[in-house]
Amino acid sequence: MNRLSAGPIGGGSAASAAGQYRVCGNCRKVPRQVMQANGLDERTNLLVEEYSTSGRLDNITQVMSIHTQYLESFLRSQFYMLRMDGPLPLPYRHYIAIMAAARHQCSYLINMHVDEFLKTGGIAEWLNGLEYIPQRLKNLNEINKLLAHRPWLITKEHIQKLVKTGENNWSLPELVHAVVLLAHYHALASFVFGSGINPERDPDTSNGVRLIAVNNFCVCDLANDNNIENASLTSSNFGNVMVFLQIADSLSELEALMERMKRLQEDKEDEEASQEEMATRFEKEKKESLLVISGAFDDEIVSTDVSRYIEDPGFGYKDFARRGEEHLPTFRAQDYTWENHGFSLVNRLYSDIGHLLDEKFRMVYNLTYNTMATHEDVDTTTLRRALFNYVHCMYGIRYDDYDYGEVNQLLERSLKVYIKTVTCYPERTTKRMYDSYWRQFKHSEKVHVNLLLMEARMQAELLYALRAITRHLT
Numbered sequence: 001m002n003r004l005s006a007g008p009i010g011g012g013s014a015a016s017a018a019g020q021y022r023v024c025g026n027c028r029k030v031p032r033q034v035m036q037a038n039g040l041d042e043r044t045n046l047l048v049e050e051y052s053t054s055g056r057l058d059n060i061t062q063v064m065s066i067h068t069q070y071l072e073s074f075l076r077s078q079f080y081m082l083r084m085d086g087p088l089p090l091p092y093r094h095y096i097a098i099m100a101a102a103r104h105q106c107s108y109l110i111n112m113h114v115d116e117f118l119k120t121g122g123i124a125e126w127l128n129g130l131e132y133i134p135q136r137l138k139n140l141n142e143i144n145k146l147l148a149h150r151p152w153l154i155t156k157e158h159i160q161k162l163v164k165t166g167e168n169n170w171s172l173p174e175l176v177h178a179v180v181l182l183a184h185y186h187a188l189a190s191f192v193f194g195s196g197i198n199p200e201r202d203p204d205t206s207n208g209v210r211l212i213a214v215n216n217f218c219v220c221d222l223a224n225d226n227n228i229e230n231a232s233l234t235s236s237n238f239g240n241v242m243v244f245l246q247i248a249d250s251l252s253e254l255e256a257l258m259e260r261m262k263r264l265q266e267d268k269e270d271e272e273a274s275q276e277e278m279a280t281r282f283e284k285e286k287k288e289s290l291l292v293i294s295g296a297f298d299d300e301i302v303s304t305d306v307s308r309y310i311e312d313p314g315f316g317y318k319d320f321a322r323r324g325e326e327h328l329p330t331f332r333a334q335d336y337t338w339e340n341h342g343f344s345l346v347n348r349l350y351s352d353i354g355h356l357l358d359e360k361f362r363m364v365y366n367l368t369y370n371t372m373a374t375h376e377d378v379d380t381t382t383l384r385r386a387l388f389n390y391v392h393c394m395y396g397i398r399y400d401d402y403d404y405g406e407v408n409q410l411l412e413r414s415l416k417v418y419i420k421t422v423t424c425y426p427e428r429t430t431k432r433m434y435d436s437y438w439r440q441f442k443h444s445e446k447v448h449v450n451l452l453l454m455e456a457r458m459q460a461e462l463l464y465a466l467r468a469i470t471r472h473l474t
Contacts, residue, residue, distance in 0.1 A: 059197050060108075061075070063195050064447070064451070067444070073356075073360045076359075077359075077360050080353060080356055081184065087174040088177045088178065091121055092178075094120060094122065096137075096181045097109065097181055098110050098113045098114065099140065099309055100181065101185050101188075102307075102309035103148035109189060109192060110309070130308065134168070139161075142161075143158055145311070147182050147461045152395065154464050154465055155471075156471040158468060159472040173350055183458045187455070187461070188454065190423055190426040190454050191451070191454040194422035194426060254372065254440045254441075264382055264406055264409060265379070278400065279400075282393065331397040331398065331464070332398055333399045333400070333463075336467045336470070338358070338459055339358075341466070341470065342467075360455065364451045364452055364454075365384065365455070367384075371445075372441070382410065385402070387456070388452055388456045389456075390411060391419065391453055391456035397460055414433075414436040415437040417436075419453060423453050434446065
């Protein structure tokens with residue numbers, strides 16, 4: 001049963017919804033409203049509340065609603081940074097969201113916030129491009145591109161330049177609000193592309209947006225708890241023998257992963273590696289991440305609708321540990337932690353956002369149903385930690401108390417390719433990458449992976465930015 005409606009709650013008929021969205025054949029046959037969501041009262045109530053608050057129910061919210069506890073935390077923090085009292089005026093908040101989403105060519109988020117920008121009194125001329133906006137907003141371009149692609153390059157000098165520019169200066173509370181928004185929407189772009197929510201402009205629709213799916217990957221697939229084999233094989237032309245072999249292969253992968261998790265736990269109880277060995281394993285994993293390549297790409301064409309909001313479009317992600325470049329020091333997490341440093345700074349300069357972000361980080365990191373595919377009563381702590389820490393590793397952040405040997409044992413190459421793509425250049429994500437890892441797992445489990453990647457990325461960006469602000473203050 002599909003749990004994702006073809007259109008918003010309270011929208012038009014199923015026919016009109018199908019006209020607005022390109023959805024899979026099953027969705028066209030069986031359009032369902034989220035309020036009929038298989039008896040999931042908590043989830044339904046949350047979605048109805050979100051619809052009544054914002055006046056819309058977007059596909060991001062619907063896909064996230066698979067994990068109701070997390071969605072509630074996500075919506076609370078996003079609502080606060082966009083709509084509640086804060087240092088920045090409302091139109092600025094939505095324009096900053098547009099600037100952030102544009103770094104990854106995320107039309108879905110851009111179009112959403114173009115509408116919100118105008119609804120909150122934004123000046124329509126600003127939507128013609130960066131040359132039409134106030135200089136103080138233009139001044140965010142540098143930190144926007146660094147945060148999005150190479151946050152380790154942010155220094156206190158970048159902060160000083162923003163807060164000491166005369167009439168166009170930013171106050172520190174305003175800057176923290178802006179940084180939180182930028183990091184939030186960079187990371188949310190990762191979730192959008194990683195989850196197959198990929199829109200394009202369509203002048204034939206009333207709001208100018210038509211949702212399509214990455215490589216015909218309908219977003220409704222993500223709201224079903226069928227495993228990936230059901231989604232990817234039923235419409236194929238493989239014979240029964242090939243289907244059987246692929247399912248058997250994915251089952252063996254699952255069993256092997258569970259065995260590695262069990263062995264890691266047993267080894268940890270027997271003995272722990274020395275600090276020197278832990279450091280060596282981090283450096284090895286950091287350098288091996290250079291070899292994880294998601295594919296060769298020609299220069300990508302950026303549409304006019306997106307490029308108008310981008311300065312220096314050729315600036316993108318470069319590996320932290322590039323060959324022959326050893327001058328970038330590793331960010332030792334113990335020297336500047338979210339819990340002991342970042343949280344208090346952001347909360348002091350932008351009241352209460354620290355509590356909301358901390359709740360969201362903790363929620364996704366600890367979220368578990370103690371299941372893996374068809375197996376129950378499974379402790380997935382080591383796997384969740386490996387996913388989170390691998391993202392931080394690619395951003396040059398090291399945890400002294402974590403054994404990075406676990407990353408290599410738990411994350412196979414296809415998963416690493418997916419993680420690096422979704423985290424570092426999400427606009428390149430494909431359905432094939434999504435299908436290629438954990439083939440026996442449920443869609444809900446893969447959505448959970450995307451939530452972990454999103455929050456790990458956001459936290460990494462914030463750590464670099466807040467550390468630079470702290471150095472500016474001291």
